[in-house]
Amino acid sequence: MSAMDQLKQIRFEAQAAIEAAASSAQLEQARVEHLGRKAELPNLLRGVASLPPAERGSVGKAANQLRKELEAALETRQSDLERAELDARLATDVVDVTLPASPVVPVGRLHLVTATRREVEDIFLGLGFRVAEGPEVEHAYYNFDGLNFNSSHPARLWTDTFYVSEDVLLRTHTSPMQVRAMELHAPPLYLIIPGRVYRRDSDATHTPQFHQVEGLAVDEDITLGDLNGTLTTFARAVFGDERKIRLRPHFFPFTEPSVEVDVSCFNCRDGFVRDGSRCPLCKGTTWIEILGAGMVDPNVFEYVREFGYDPDRYTGFAFGMGLERIAMLKHGVTDLRLFYDNDLRFLEQFG
Numbered sequence: 001m002s003a004m005d006q007l008k009q010i011r012f013e014a015q016a017a018i019e020a021a022a023s024s025a026q027l028e029q030a031r032v033e034h035l036g037r038k039a040e041l042p043n044l045l046r047g048v049a050s051l052p053p054a055e056r057g058s059v060g061k062a063a064n065q066l067r068k069e070l071e072a073a074l075e076t077r078q079s080d081l082e083r084a085e086l087d088a089r090l091a092t093d094v095v096d097v098t099l100p101a102s103p104v105v106p107v108g109r110l111h112l113v114t115a116t117r118r119e120v121e122d123i124f125l126g127l128g129f130r131v132a133e134g135p136e137v138e139h140a141y142y143n144f145d146g147l148n149f150n151s152s153h154p155a156r157l158w159t160d161t162f163y164v165s166e167d168v169l170l171r172t173h174t175s176p177m178q179v180r181a182m183e184l185h186a187p188p189l190y191l192i193i194p195g196r197v198y199r200r201d202s203d204a205t206h207t208p209q210f211h212q213v214e215g216l217a218v219d220e221d222i223t224l225g226d227l228n229g230t231l232t233t234f235a236r237a238v239f240g241d242e243r244k245i246r247l248r249p250h251f252f253p254f255t256e257p258s259v260e261v262d263v264s265c266f267n268c269r270d271g272f273v274r275d276g277s278r279c280p281l282c283k284g285t286t287w288i289e290i291l292g293a294g295m296v297d298p299n300v301f302e303y304v305r306e307f308g309y310d311p312d313r314y315t316g317f318a319f320g321m322g323l324e325r326i327a328m329l330k331h332g333v334t335d336l337r338l339f340y341d342n343d344l345r346f347l348e349q350f351g
């Protein structure tokens with residue numbers, strides 16, 4: 001076969017392969033096969049020098065022209081294929097913007113402890129109290145000494161309290177903020193302090209971490225009657241308008257007198273429920289304990305006297321309640337640990 005016939009044959013086969021290529025990969029294969037290092041045309045080009053001189057010029061020229069022609073055909077086919085591939089992708093990847101967004105994102109809700117804290121805050125804000133917060137890692141001074149705890153009080157034991165060092169601990173109640181608040185603000189003072197507290201306790205009604213809300217009111221002429229009225233308003237706002245409260249004598253190192261406060265049961269009539277059995281909530285007593293309180297002990301004022309708290313001029317009341325306890329009573333939750341298990345079946349019932 002003459003060199004010119006050979007070129008015709010190459011053109012015919014290469015053009016057919018380029019046109020038949022249905023993807024970039026197949027086109028690349030055609031390029032390697034017909035223009036690659038080992039292909040027939042480059043081979044022929046390399047051999048031009050050894051042709052008889054009469055053929056050299058025309059064959060060399062024709063072979064070079066064919067190479068350019070095939071390269072151009074490859075390029076054209078390449079861009080055709082790319083366009084077709086893009087069109088195909090656009091056709092299949094199409095997004096239907098009229099479909100509903102999916103999955104539908106569920107609406108979250110407040111944790112029952114958060115919801116209860118906000119409810120309590122709202123009630124006291126309405127009574128003219130302000131809301132403050134304080135450190136959970138606390139000095140023993142604020143947690144105990146400044147609150148008139150004697151040096152051998154059992155709550156100080158490492159078996160009851162989480163210590164960070166000898167003088168630093170995880171606060172066991174929100175009461176240390178009474179002292180801190182009085183150091184920062186001169187009277188009159190009307191404050192509630194919600195926050196986390198820590199005790200070495202764990203069972204159905206105790207968790208190592210729980211929440212309290214502290215209350216503190218200091219002014220001239222504050223009496224136990226003011227405490228009674230304030231907590232009656234609180235109890236009615238949370239548990240219903242017909243509620244009564246009662247104050248029972250108790251002891252706390254930092255209040256004198258000290259009381260425990262009960263709310264009249266909202267689950268029964270005279271201690272009995274509908275079917276005639278004893279009320280499980282108040283155990284038939286018609287009263288439910290909700291918090292501890294009392295009149296600020298003058299000994300506590302002595303610790304903050306230099307900040308404007310003269311015990312002969314000012315009196316005050318304080319109270320402290322467990323937020324989880326309030327939520328459990330109000331919503332009939334029977335196990336405190338449910339608050340911290342993060343089981344959605346529990347959490348989704350509230351809020």
Ligand code: PHE
Nearest residue numbers: 173175292293294318319320
């Ligand atoms: N801090 C007390 C407790 O944790 C409650 C309390 C607060 C009592 C304020 C009296 C006054 O038990």
